[in-house]
Amino acid sequence: ETGVTQSPTHLIKTRGQQVTLRCSSQSGHNTVSWYQQALGQGPQFIFQYYREEENGRGNFPPRFSGLQFPNYSSELNVNALELDDSALYLCASSFLGQGNEQFFGPGTRLTVL
Amino acid sequence: AQTVTQSQPEMSVQEAETVTLSCTYDTSESDYYLFWYKQPPSRQMILVIRQEAYKQQNATENRFSVNFQKAAKSFSLKISDSQLGDAAMYFCAYRRSNAGGTSYGKLTFGQGTILTVHP
Numbered sequence: 001e002t003g004v005t006q007s008p009t010h011l012i013k014t015r016g017q018q019v020t021l022r023c024s025s026q027s028g029h030n031t032v033s034w035y036q037q038a039l040g041q042g043p044q045f046i047f048q049y050y051r052e053e054e055n056g057r058g059n060f061p062p063r064f065s066g067l068q069f070p071n072y073s074s075e076l077n078v079n080a081l082e083l084d085d086s087a088l089y090l091c092a093s094s095f096l097g098q099g100n101e102q103f104f105g106p107g108t109r110l111t112v113l
Numbered sequence: 114a115q116t117v118t119q120s121q122p123e124m125s126v127q128e129a130e131t132v133t134l135s136c137t138y139d140t141s142e143s144d145y146y147l148f149w150y151k152q153p154p155s156r157q158m159i160l161v162i163r164q165e166a167y168k169q170q171n172a173t174e175n176r177f178s179v180n181f182q183k184a185a186k187s188f189s190l191k192i193s194d195s196q197l198g199d200a201a202m203y204f205c206a207y208r209r210s211n212a213g214g215t216s217y218g219k220l221t222f223g224q225g226t227i228l229t230v231h232p
Contacts, residue, residue, distance in 0.1 A: 004157075031218055033218045033219065033220070035220075040225075041224060041225070042117075042119075042204050042206075042222030042223050042224050042225050043158075043204075043220070043222050044222075045219045045220065045221070048218050048219060056218075056219055058219070090158065092218070092220075094218055096218070101160055101163070102160075102218060102220065104150075104157050104158040104159070105157065106156070106157045107157075
């Protein structure tokens with residue numbers, strides 16, 4: 001197991017609601033990335049945070065937002081949930097630098113009804 | 114934009130045999146990293162093997178090795194002496210090499226290949 005943890009494990013929401021997912025990075029890591037993985041698909045990059053600033057974003061609308069805290073934990077917030085937001089959400093932490101490996105958390109399974 | 118394609122949705126292998134998973138990618142950059150990740154059912158994604166594009170030598174990690182063909186933009190994974198614990202979804206992924214830029218850590222994944230290992 002990696003040192004990256006995520007909470008909650010599972011979550012059920014209804015369309016239009018808001019959700020916050022949490023990630024605790026591995027000790028010593030200063031970068032966190034979030035991915036959305038639809039069932040049977042590869043993960044899609046949502047955004048990356050480095051030293052509490054967003055440092056890159058994939059093709060996701062503004063209702064997907066995030067935070068990174070001084071202790072390098074992170075949150076993913078999704079507003080106005082849609083049915084298509086149902087997916088496994090993964091966070092991955094790393095230390096910014098050439099070639100450094102990203103370590104993934106176990107993910108949060110979000111179901112939107 | 115970079116793309117990664119895995120053309121084999123499912124593969125199967127007998128225990129102790131060898132299997133090769135295929136991956137092709139597209140990029141205009143000359144320096145980058147390629148990865149194979151393993152995602153067991155309901156378990157965390159873990160890195161299997163990594164290849165730096167500037168290195169001509171193919172990476173090897175125990176029973177896992179790659180065949181990196183830069184000109185053909187091909188990056189296959191060979192698993193030797195397959196074990197039951199190798200059963201998982203395998204993802205090929207790309208990451209650009211430029212440190213300090215935005216989205217530095219962005220991994221672009223393929224669609225995945227489900228590997229079944231038969232006893």
